[in-house]
Amino acid sequence: MATLKKIPLVLMGCGGVGRQLLQHIVSCRSLHANLGVHLRVVGVSDSKSLVVASDVFTKEFNDNLLSEICRLKADHSSLSTLISGFGGECQVFLDSDLRGKLSEIASLLGISTGLAFVDCSASSETVEILTQAVDLGCCIVLANKKPLTSTMEDYDKLVSRPRRIRYESTVGAGLPVIASLNRILSSGDPVHRIVGSLSGTLGYVMSEVEDGKPLSQVVKAAKSLGYTEPDPRDDLSGMDVARKALILARLLGMRINIDSIKIESLYPEEMGPNIMSVEDFLSTGLPLLDNDIGERVRKASLNGNVLRYVCVIEGSRCTVGIQELSKNSPLGRLRGSDNVLEIYSRCYSEQPLVIQGAGAGNDTTAAGVLADILDIQDLFP
Numbered sequence: 001m002a003t004l005k006k007i008p009l010v011l012m013g014c015g016g017v018g019r020q021l022l023q024h025i026v027s028c029r030s031l032h033a034n035l036g037v038h039l040r041v042v043g044v045s046d047s048k049s050l051v052v053a054s055d056v057f058t059k060e061f062n063d064n065l066l067s068e069i070c071r072l073k074a075d076h077s078s079l080s081t082l083i084s085g086f087g088g089e090c091q092v093f094l095d096s097d098l099r100g101k102l103s104e105i106a107s108l109l110g111i112s113t114g115l116a117f118v119d120c121s122a123s124s125e126t127v128e129i130l131t132q133a134v135d136l137g138c139c140i141v142l143a144n145k146k147p148l149t150s151t152m153e154d155y156d157k158l159v160s161r162p163r164r165i166r167y168e169s170t171v172g173a174g175l176p177v178i179a180s181l182n183r184i185l186s187s188g189d190p191v192h193r194i195v196g197s198l199s200g201t202l203g204y205v206m207s208e209v210e211d212g213k214p215l216s217q218v219v220k221a222a223k224s225l226g227y228t229e230p231d232p233r234d235d236l237s238g239m240d241v242a243r244k245a246l247i248l249a250r251l252l253g254m255r256i257n258i259d260s261i262k263i264e265s266l267y268p269e270e271m272g273p274n275i276m277s278v279e280d281f282l283s284t285g286l287p288l289l290d291n292d293i294g295e296r297v298r299k300a301s302l303n304g305n306v307l308r309y310v311c312v313i314e315g316s317r318c319t320v321g322i323q324e325l326s327k328n329s330p331l332g333r334l335r336g337s338d339n340v341l342e343i344y345s346r347c348y349s350e351q352p353l354v355i356q357g358a359g360a361g362n363d364t365t366a367a368g369v370l371a372d373i374l375d376i377q378d379l380f381p
Helices: 016-027 029-034 063-074 079-086 095-109 127-135 152-158 177-186 200-209 215-224 239-251 278-302 362-375
Strands: 005-012 037-045 049-053 090-094 116-119 139-142 191-197 305-314 317-326 338-345 353-358
Touching (some): 005 095, 016 029, 016 037, 037 095, 049 079, 049 095, 095 127, 127 152, 177 191, 200 305, 200 338
Parallel strands (some): 005 116, 116 139
Antiparallel strands (some): 191 305, 191 338
């Protein structure tokens, strides 16, 4: 039997997406073996601790240990408790040692066996270790949007070796958004306009208010269905969509930062998290917004149009907010929590390239990350 190509990897972030990725790795062992690949997990970190294989060159976390990590983190327990049951197989490093140990692993494996740093966290603090990892010859796979929406200096460093970075899951979960754009751009076909509904939460909200339901009722329903963040203002602010828009804009060559993007929040500043609690916002703040959105929906309807919360990237302009669109367009026909992206270029001038599908969820996002890891396998010996 042929020797399997081994891809050592370190996972940063053990939330919903990170745990789902580990579960996918375990369940896909035979599939990956048939493809001639073995994913060798040598480290896993959360915000407070890092667990590392006892010898990163020769050892790895077995599937029992990976499953135990998933169980612990689902229970909101600390990774440091692993030492009691799996002490011989792993070492635990806490806060102050965490970053130094990650750098050490990157320098040990980066140039010798190769190493994939996989960031499934939601932290802006991973940028430093990721930029170091690039210098040390490591590959980087991201579901976390924050490193790519940091300063232009950080962004330039992260993408300085394009073959060594994959970030499909930062925009549209598992949808082939980044890959499609890269193919269009590398063929010399200039992209001149992108319009996208890139928030499953806001897609759901806008299609429900279109049916005449009050915004406050729709947001509460979305929260109970698990579509929103614990504080729905995290979705309604538009910041998550703005980060995705910034990643796409930078991919098109725009040298801009997050504060260059005009963002329409669906709530006013006086209802912000620093002023109003989540409970007060849901009970008294949100209902005050119903009439305005309702009136905008009615006006759009009189024009034969619908309202959608979209990002628009065109020329040197990047905006995020509510737009009035034809109800017969791909975005106008959008229902529920799907993501839709329309890409206009020289080849796709009259009829845009349309990418649509589930754009959220731990399962689809983790599947996108896993596909990205396999996509860089040729860089490993």
